[in-house]
Amino acid sequence: MRLGLDLRNMPPSAVIDRAIEADQLGLWAVLVGGIQGTENLAIAQLAVMTDHVHLAVWLSGNLLHPVALAEEIAVTDHLSQRRALAVIDGDETVTEHVRHLLSGHIVNGVALSPPPAQTAVPVWSANDLSCVLLTGDLDRDRDTIDSYRDQGHTHLFVSWPGPLRTLARHLATRAATANFPQITADHADVIAP
């Protein structure tokens, strides 16, 4: 299971700092929201300020036409060099419309131009996305991660109150595999705190 960092409830300056740190620590993705209709501005900014982390945007599906939504995501996919992900909060038909356009399908006679850089940008319905608020208490949070991983989730977005290094060291690693050797994280805390 891949662990992403949910930044939707953070102020803009903190979003940038946390996303840059997540990028440096090798976290898989960050999830960003914002005022309805402006969400992709933050994503575009992060696209040029990070190199590796995937950039997931939480979009309202009610404000823009699905074609316009897909066009914005395609542009951010080029700006980020294939790192765009999208979550649509709205009617499922809108999500399907956007997903099809970003997969290269012609929908109602419209083909997306430019197409995204990825062969298909992953587009999730908000209802299907797993997001969880972690506590910063590693004993409790380990159990939460184990539970989602063992249920077969492929990815999970977490809100995390502590240092990102702790998340990367103790929980992103644990999410990746059921047999994570905890001793490596615990000892790393000693030798590289």
Place this chain on the structure above:
Amino acid sequence: MKIGIGLWCLQSTATAPRSFTQAYQDLLNDAQLAEEVGVHSLWLSEHHGYYDGYCPALLPAAAAALSVTTTLQVGTGVLLLPLQDPTRVRLATAELNARFDNRFHLGTGMGYRPSEFDAMDLAMADRVKRMNVGLDVLAVDPPGKLWVGVTSPAAARRAGRRGLGLFISGAFSKAVVDSLIAAHREAWEEADRPGVTQPPVGLLRNLWLANGAVDHRQALDWVRSSYLVYAGLGWGANDTGVDFVAQVEQSMDEVEASAIVGTAEQVADELSQYDVDLVVCRVGYDEPPRSALTTVVERIGTELVPLLSDAGRTEVLA
């Protein structure tokens, strides 16, 4: 007079195929170069569903260009307002200006391609009404510097009576440009001068800095060929003598006649005859190699900008 560069359309054309992702990375590099050499602004342009990927989402593209610069102004020349929810455009404009020190300019236009309205489930017949509603939403307590792209006196009056800046399309004769400026100013005065300060006038101009006959001819050929894009898009402006659909070659002759190509001194002499506050040098053609583009951007910044820095109303866009 401020000097900007445009139009960055982020295309991969039949003339010059390239990676779209590379086009967006080039935008970032070009924005940084423009800032470094002292260019005032870089302007983006929008279309939807065109074969060459012509940029359909200017706001994220602008955010990216603003993110990699600190003083460069970035504008839309133009964003097609009738295709958008104006309240959302207003919010995004305010957000960009809040994030990036008020360096974003929102230029708006009406659009002219039926397929773009069809794709958004809108009636093109409503575009004037939607444009007027959109401008009214933007003009009250403006969220930043606002411009209206125009190709007709009616559009110039639309901008003037709301106290909004005028952004004049690129291939018109000086006589047409002067008539658009006059219509804009008259409308502003007739509307009791909204905004108090006379709104700025910007002029997009096909332009290149060239020394010698060979470079001069080359530049004019680049300008001509770039208008194949507009022939393909179906652009034609009524009452201005430019219709790229019906008479491509004749239209290109007119574009060539209106282009300004020469040394920095020659170009400055010609531009100083225009009563405008901003000139956007249209150098974003698809045919020139990147080295030629970066060279002309450097020359615009280092040679042309100093020659025109005291021309016109210098305080308007300070």
